[in-house]
Amino acid sequence: xxxxSQDPRHKITKRGQNxxxxxxxISEHNRLYWYRQTLGQGPEFLTYFQNEAQLEKSxxxxxxxxxxxxxxxxxxxxxQRTEQGDSAMYLCASSFGDTNQPQHFGDGTRLSIL
Amino acid sequence: xxxxxxxISMDSYEGQEVNITCSHNNIATNDYITWYQQFPSQGxxxxxxxxxxxxxxxxxxxxxxxxxxxxxxSLPRVSLSDTAVYYCLVGLSYSSASKIIFGSGTRLSIRx
Numbered sequence: 643x644x645x646x647s648q649d650p651r652h653k654i655t656k657r658g659q660n661x662x663x664x665x666x667x668i669s670e671h672n673r674l675y676w677y678r679q680t681l682g683q684g685p686e687f688l689t690y691f692q693n694e695a696q697l698e699k700s701x702x703x704x705x706x707x708x709x710x711x712x713x714x715x716x717x718x719x720x721x722q723r724t725e726q727g728d729s730a731m732y733l734c735a736s737s738f739g740d741t742n743q744p745q746h747f748g749d750g751t752r753l754s755i756l
Numbered sequence: 757x758x759x760x761x762x763x764i765s766m767d768s769y770e771g772q773e774v775n776i777t778c779s780h781n782n783i784a785t786n787d788y789i790t791w792y793q794q795f796p797s798q799g800x801x802x803x804x805x806x807x808x809x810x811x812x813x814x815x816x817x818x819x820x821x822x823x824x825x826x827x828x829x830s831l832p833r834v835s836l837s838d839t840a841v842y843y844c845l846v847g848l849s850y851s852s853a854s855k856i857i858f859g860s861g862t863r864l865s866i867r868x
Binding site: 646682683684685686687733735742744745746747748749750752 | 799843856858
């Protein structure tokens with residue numbers, strides 16, 4: 643069990659650029675979650691996959707955001723035409739079984755928009 | 757939607773027992789109570805989960821009264837490394853992941 647891995651750990655980009663983050667969950671975990679966290683706040687739910695199916699999306703996830711989990715393994719989160727307000731920590735978590743099971747988090751990707 | 761209320765911050769000293777209480781008046785029958793710990797620049801880390809009465813593991817205890825409208829995370833003999841933000845969550849029994857709300861957590865500071 644190597645834990646949840648996220649790449650890159652930090653991303654600095656100019657406003658208007660597209661960025662893509664990757665998450666590798668714990669193998670055999672069927673559920674994968676994406677969260678966004680801003681300074682001083684707790685993580686906010688963005689979207690959730692069960693295997694390869696994206697089952698829920700938060701209203702926070704505007705049309706500029708898209709997430710995929712091909713083959714039910716790793717996941718990517720893409721932000722198009724980034725804005726200043728997108729600056730945040732993007733966290734990925736995975737779990738096995740139903741929603742009662744605790745989530746295992748990666749250490750996130752910190753996005754800074756110049 | 758089960759909202760939680762926690763103190764914004766707490767201070768304590770090394771070697772003391774720390775109790776952090778979380779209120780969740782609207783907890784549903786099937787909801788579990790889960791606590792996470794988060795250090796700066798790291799993702800949250802699961803500490804403990806319970807449904808009723810008392811749960812204990814190697815790092816903490818969780819006390820849940822009969823009405824389940826609150827819960828208390830107890831950290832025995834804290835050290836400087838326990839300085840972190842602690843989040844109380846309820847509602848993991850929901851099939852809807854969007855109902856998982858972390859809130860702002862409790863910022864615990866441990867002094868020598």
